[in-house]
Amino acid sequence: MSKKLTKRSDDYSKWYNEIVAKADLAENSGVRGMMVIKPYGYAIWEKMQAELDKMFKETGHENAYFPLLIPKSYFSKEASHVDGFAKECAVVTHYRLKNGEEGEGIVVDENAKLEEELIIRPTSETIIWDSYRKWIQSYRDLPLLINQWANVMRWEMRTRLFLRTAEFLWQEGHTAHATKAEAIEEAQKMQGVYAEFAEKFMAMPVIKGTKTESERFAGALDTYTIEALMQDGKALQAGTSHFLGQNFAKAFDVKFTSNEGKLEYVWATSWGVSTRLMGALVMTHSDDNGLVLPPKLAPIQVVIVPIYKTDEQYEAISEKANQITKELRKLGISVKFDNRRTHKPGWKFAEYELKGVPLRIAIGPRDLENGNAELARRDTLTKEIVKQEELTERISGLLVEIQENLYKKAYDFREDHITEVNSFEEFKEVLDKKGGFISAHWDGTTETEEKIKDLTKATIRCIPLDAKEEEGICVFSGNKSSKRVLFSKAY
């Protein structure tokens, strides 16, 4: 396979697909819209999971597991939820196959038809609230703070690896509270956790905001979102946290006896991030040479490549490399010493560049003589010669520096791509020529939002939490507006 990638400026979409394939992150399977997450891609996802899981537990949440299949009737119980989720989905109708009677191989056994069809979960509110009815009686049982790591399925028509797949992996938090205020606080807290994770670990700046009514989760009263900006100027919704009011409690009859002895419906939230974050990670930092990974999520943080001609040189360099490996591992740094003799150094350089390994150490015979090593940064593609005895310290420092640099670069790009506009002409021009977030006044109506979407494909990504109160007129309708919202084309 050629290691050469399509350039971002030539075809961003093709570039993305090539990176995902060539960096061995994922591939399409033989099943429509369903991906195989390959070991290298999965190792990144595992690092994301580990950090998120830790943050969830530190904020008081516990993990549990609920069934994959949900009876069809459960979806009908919450009116807006059914419209949003029970349409494009995988439906289990039978529970047995048999050998066909006319030698046509195995066929569905029509005698094994389910009385009620089962749906592969597109999200688990319904089955979880069906359990919560049994778990919650008194205010003493609240809050209930539960998270689930699971696979879910939505029958998407047009799929793209990580960004939109029929099956994807995610976590879904589902919490129950005694008061409205507490539930809202929880939904906002988890938005904060997501933002912190995105910025601290993914080195991906995000804007925190709320969704407009038409972009809300089906069944939510408010959806809190974090929105990131990709290098092609399109936005990506990276995580959402929903205040569900008492909708699911009412649909599933979940009541509790309050401190004052009154029977009340429970207040709810749900929140989730998915393997979509893998797509966001790729598109935020990578370049025309391949994947670029922030050190905190890189499965391999440092790779050592030996450069040698003779067996003797190979042995001597290996000894030094093993020693460096050991020292770095002591500091908790993940190192790979690629001592394969079947591949040339140039091939290895290209391979680890493509795979986004943050730092590469190359050691040749002359380095050995001089007590040096060559250290190459993936983010800046710069090289430096470092004394071997200073290597571990330099590397520790550089890993921090790279993490910060990636964030700063993405942040500067994002800041350069938030444009205030005051007319619809300007709106369209910025959208076409520059892309990014467009900060504009909007009259607050779904009609205007829809019309703008029809005309430009831009949607309101969010009403930023920190939006200033400001007198203005809607960029489309000319009606009054009190704050700017962010529009963008989006993944």
Added chain:
Amino acid sequence: MSKKLTKRSDDYSKWYNEIVAKADLAENSGVRGMMVIKPYGYAIWEKMQAELDKMFKETGHENAYFPLLIPKSYFSKEASHVDGFAKECAVVTHYRLKNGEEGEGIVVDENAKLEEELIIRPTSETIIWDSYRKWIQSYRDLPLLINQWANVMRWEMRTRLFLRTAEFLWQEGHTAHATKAEAIEEAQKMQGVYAEFAEKFMAMPVIKGTKTESERFAGALDTYTIEALMQDGKALQAGTSHFLGQNFAKAFDVKFTSNEGKLEYVWATSWGVSTRLMGALVMTHSDDNGLVLPPKLAPIQVVIVPIYKTDEQYEAISEKANQITKELRKLGISVKFDNRRTHKPGWKFAEYELKGVPLRIAIGPRDLENGNAELARRDTLTKEIVKQEELTERISGLLVEIQENLYKKAYDFREDHITEVNSFEEFKEVLDKKGGFISAHWDGTTETEEKIKDLTKATIRCIPLDAKEEEGICVFSGNKSSKRVLFSKAY
């Protein structure tokens, strides 16, 4: 809910169901045969996962993720596999629901029928080997050592929480090798990993052996198993590792160019353990008072319960308890200080006994005066008074001691329940009156095995790896036999 359990001697099966429910491990959901794993149960499973995952990685394996749904035709490719797995399974036939035209709610959209039905994976050999065809070209690509953590589904008719559920969680390793010898070595190595995990972490002794032909995995040439013994004298298959020969490579056309330039089929293994281990854990150690957990898998290793009358006492005890908590956590011990004022000490004692917390510290006003604490062991139900300054050291030691004691107790029970028999009369008598493993000569034929099973419900659990060569005659047929095998009734 009453905390009182049915006694094991009265109704072992009922006792098991009650422990699972009352210790908050799992419960049945609204979907037939599918369980909800509750937070406390899931926390134990997470500990199992973490240890196993570490062991898999230490033996060179990487995680990946493959699709949930498998095209029906994939199953037909490996002849014996289809019979074993493609029968009782969940079949996805449609991908859309719609609003019924006669107001009957949402119904399956008949226009959205899949061309080929998709099966929810009962195991993933077929879809994984379909990918491996693309991943393996040369001997340089081998071995391929991959594991997947996933949910799977088998449409079991009679289900029991953890032991047999339609959906369960598991890991499945799938490896590809250049030679037969290497694949066999891998299958045996993973059997060893499972045995080590069972004994070291679950404190559950197991017998390593191979399965007879009729008990083998569908598609395997050899199945290596670990077999444990429950307190009611029934065996439980706790993990299996399969040598698959070239069956799947041939079915999915996976060939590689060998070192000598020849095109050859790849050799395969697969191996798995599941949430069934949770059932094994419960049934190995627990007693008539509730769950008993080995310290290495206990989500809470030590609980502190304050005993007080006045607010002043509560404050003083809390201060001491917080200090003890801190000291224990420093040693990596997981501690819960249950400072709830809504529940009485007696209630808490019963609760943590039921939940199998290995050690309980109780501190009352007199303990505070005397600088003491009361320490209670869950495994032996014994109590001792310990000086507060000796508490952390004593607890560290006791956690090790409890882990060892549980293993020893289970080991002694198992050893007491392996009975050599030399006639079929004796066989039946031991099976009825004592249970456990019956070590008997068998003539090696499936016919004899089936007949014994029909007559007694006992199956051959395994041919132990360490079985001695020994001249004998089959306990049933009187034909010649060269070694003893282990029979038992089983879960």
